[in-house]
Amino acid sequence: MAQAIGETPHNTFTCQLCGLSSPYTYYGQKPPNTRAIVLLEECFVTRDPFSPDRDKFLVLGSTCSLCNTCVCVGSDCSLFYTKRFCMQCVNKHLDQFPSQIQTELAKKNPSPRPAVS
Amino acid sequence: MDAERRRESRSWDWDSPQCRAQLDEIFFRQHDYIQAGSSEHKEFWAFFERFQRFKTKRDMSVSKGGSSKEDRDGKDRRKTGHVDLGLPKEYDARYRINVSVCTRDVEERVGKTEHRSKHRSSGPGSQEISDFRLTLLHFLDFNQRQSFGKLAKLRREQKNLPIFHYRDRIVELVRSHPVVVVAGDTGCGKSTQVPQYLLSAGFNNVACTQPRRIACISLAKRVSFESLNQYGSKVGYQIRFETTRTTATKLLFLTEGLLLRQIQQDKTLAQYEVVIVDEVHERHLHCDFLLGVLRSLLSDRPDLRLILMSATINIKLFSDYFNSAPVLQVPGRLFPIQVIYQPIPPEEQPSRSEKLDPRPYLRILQGIDQRYPPEERGDLLLFLSGVAEISSIQEACQVYATHTRRWIVLPLHSTLSLAQQDKVFDIAPPGVRKCIISTNIAETSVTIDGVRFVVDSGKVKEMSFDPKAKMQRLQEFWISRASSEQRKGRAGRTGPGVCYRLYAESDYDAFAPYPVPEIHRVALDSLILQMKSMSLGDPLSFVFIDPPPAASIQTAVTYLKEQGALDNHCELTSIGSLLAQLPVDVVIGKMLVLGSLFNLVEPVLTVAAALSVQSPFLRSSQQNPDCATARQPLHSNQGDPFSLLNTFNAWVEVKGERGGGSRKWCRRRGLEEQRLYEMVNLRRQFKDLLRSHELLESEDCTSSSGDRGQRRERITERRKLHQMKRDHEQQEGTKRKVLKLEEGQDGEFSSGSDTEEAGRRKKSKESSGQDVDIQEVKFKLRHNVTELQEAVGVSQDLSSRQQALLKLLLCRGLYPQLALPDEHNSTRKDSDQVFHTKNKHGVVVHPTSVFASDPEVLQVPEDNASEMGSDKKDSSKHQLLAFVTLLETNKPYLSNCVRVPALQALLLVANSVDSNADCTRLVIDGWLEVELREAEEALKVLSSALTLRAEWERMLQAKLGQNKMEDSAVSGVTRKMVEKLSDGLVRFLLYTEITYSLRRLAALQVQNLYIGPRSESELCHMKALDLNPLFPGAEAKPDPIKGGLRVTSFFTYNCLADSKDLYSECLRTFWSCPNCDLYMPLTPLERMQHEATCRPAGEQQQLEEEAEKGKTGSVSSLTRVYHCDVCNEDLKLTSTEILKHKRQHMYSAK
Ligand SMILES: [Zn+2]
């Protein structure tokens, strides 16, 4: 559990697919001051900048359970379905995902979009 | 089990508050992630309801059901050659959530079996608990998605800004160069992004200046949001009365003027690592000056980084000024704009006196209606030169708008109320366009989104200073090509646009490339004063980016000398150095200093503050009879500053009694409350400044402490107020109203309905409980109302004596801004009253002034009129107007006037008083002539004035010098002395009953005013006469230019050319002093001299005792060393004694 207090420019999370980058303050499954909350994966976490409450957290991203790519939680970059999958892996194994997810993705991306770096 | 569950469900009601409370106790306890009672808790329950509804709907549509059991094997899904992801077979949305909530409490309730729930049939069963937990997880996930969505959107927007590609280049340039110029047009993102790039590159303590206060606030807000520090203080702003700066602040937005003041305190600006000067192309006075100061500061701070940010205008000028600093040019982001030149045909050109012809403007509106379908959105922005032009075009457009129902016409200029200005940001209903008619305020200061059409009249009204007439002038000019492009650009911010130019392309080509920089247009008094106080040497040799004309600097220096801020060697006087620190005009600063001497600080503070902000009286309400009636009691026919004083006092009283009710009170009177808030803040700043200069005693802290209970109460209240302020800031700017079609109709000309409209809107807001008067909250946070009421109470009911003294102080502050009523005013209509200043003849009082509606108070009473002739009216009631501004628009107007008794005021404040031999004729400042009937009286009044002035000056200097000799407990000015002086001044002002005529000298008379220097022999024996004791420091000697005898720095005796008898100065008449036993023949001058020092016996003694007590001597001692040439001896005598002593010799010599 790497936990950093305060925001230093060294701890920067960067999504390897979309390039989104933002400083993170915690990496792991149990962000500080969140009481009963547990994350089901190891995440890059920061304080939620849009909440006035200092203890609210925001998950920025995590690593793909298959290929270990660092991805943000944005729906263009990754999907969580019991585990984290980067969009590249999702597309590779699309047939294993339930039909609900398949149709959803097909609706969103009529043509497979190349990842932006 | 199923039956049991059903029974439980029957007793379990999700909507019942008790059931909900039970869940709150399990999930939302004091230490949980979400606490009961928090705003998030409220949001959760709202979400809960939405989610329940959603579930019900889904359950109904997928009624075929199916096991919701987890099925983790999913073997049947496996395809050859593929990795098994191990995904559950059945889809469930819960698998998409990466968050879980588990406490022992929850686990127990979910895990424990039925026997327990049997007993607790009223509590939530395991099913309820797990349903509830699932909803909570969905809620948490929903919040995560929302926040992440915001973050992603933010990053996307940042990336899409044109400047984003230059990010690394900028940082690199700043690292390697002391000065960098970043040039980019509207929309490139430089103002918000460059500071952030620097912060993330590791720079700390970055200052970024802005020409406007409002930009400081909005940029700080935006940048702190973008840098994910919305609720921290990493990014802050600092403006005149407000700051969000803390020790944690790394990036500060501040005004140019404020940075200059910081340099005054902190010569090397050690507190900053980087200074960004934004919008340098606007060429404001402060900005030009700031660049000069920073340029010279760089040599002391080689590590300081300076970044100039500009539109792509005249970039070379800035680069060259800083030793060819590197320039980084960033393209703007504007959509294509079609330019259409539509010059106004000659028959529709406005002639000088007529109103603007609206036809060219209406044609454009019609054209838009014909060419563009109403469902294609896009508003219109119309640039005109001034307020009068706006109202005439608005009127015509409104008629068209009412007819077509396709437009909402809204004016925009700085004299509108803030609420009215704010309307331009509201949204028009579908099928309707906004037509915003604006001054050049919308060119840079105000940015309105959604504008697709721009109409540019090509005209602007600009303020310039005429040093000859000492007058500001608001004149209409063609704009520059740079402004023209700026206006055009306003059409292409959100999509492709059209710009209609109401001039020919050849006109455009003939425009000046850039606007005239402010430094070439305005009076430089404050600038020169500030330069002096920053020890920047000779202003003429200062390296400005674009030096102002030398004559303009010279005018300012002369003016500052006249005002006593600079001495004869152009060095700062003690009053000057104080004035340099006050962020106001010199005249207003002077009032403050003068007021601090007398017991009139409170009203002077208010008046000074009131005269430094825009008038709170809204012009649009003037025609409204209800407002006029409600305002009536606030008016004072003593002058406009007194009306302002009354208004402020009444407002503070309302604040104390009704708090937030003041808003309504203001609206009813047509007052812009914002101005009153500005006044109260400014007033406070003035008070602090006076205190820090020890011109005002520090308040004893007793009033603020109170007893413990009160203190605690105040702390609690403050906490509540802070919370309200935060809440307000959070929800601010989130919602924009949709305008009503009728909106434009109740604009300027019928403000009655406008106030009602505003009232209605407010009421509906209040009922929804969202209406917080944020100004009232800020006011309460900043000021202690009780204290303020006490302070104001002092100036509430001024006695006529205090009023007279206050008027004198204002007059001395405003001097030489005096105007004489024309002698024929009594025969003119009220609206045609004419006045004259020394440099400008034929000016009028501004219609907003009390003297415009009530000019009779300025007229000399008829019964006093003399029989001597019509042009020389003798009276003891002549009055003058002291004024704050003389501004020429279509006429030269005097604003903010106060009336003062003419002769008395002149003798007490004028810089030059010249007399004839018997002092029955006086010429003041070379333009006003006073003729007194009685020589005896003339001498008496002149003599008292000289005495009072000398005393006043002595005390003022002592007061100003006081802070320098800190340790001595002896103050140079005792309360008693002040009381005596004010008493003397008041008596002089109110009870001088002397008949005289007052007129302006004709040009020819001015030429032959003085006798000029005389030969030695003609000088009688004047030289021998020692006048020194009368006015210490002033040597009475022949005036080399005027002739006559220069008695004090302002009074020259017997220098007027038409003196009946040159030798009457030597003529002695017997005179007996009413105070002492002196009875002897004296010349007029000798007599004045005696009067100046001779006091009634009792008083004399008292004074001498006081002088004895205060060992400083310089101020109050009346005796001095006199060397008598005849006796050849040093004698310690009072001036009267000296006179007597000399007289002895004279008689014995005969
Ligand atoms: Zn991503």
Ligand SMILES: [Zn+2]
């Ligand atoms: Zn992957």
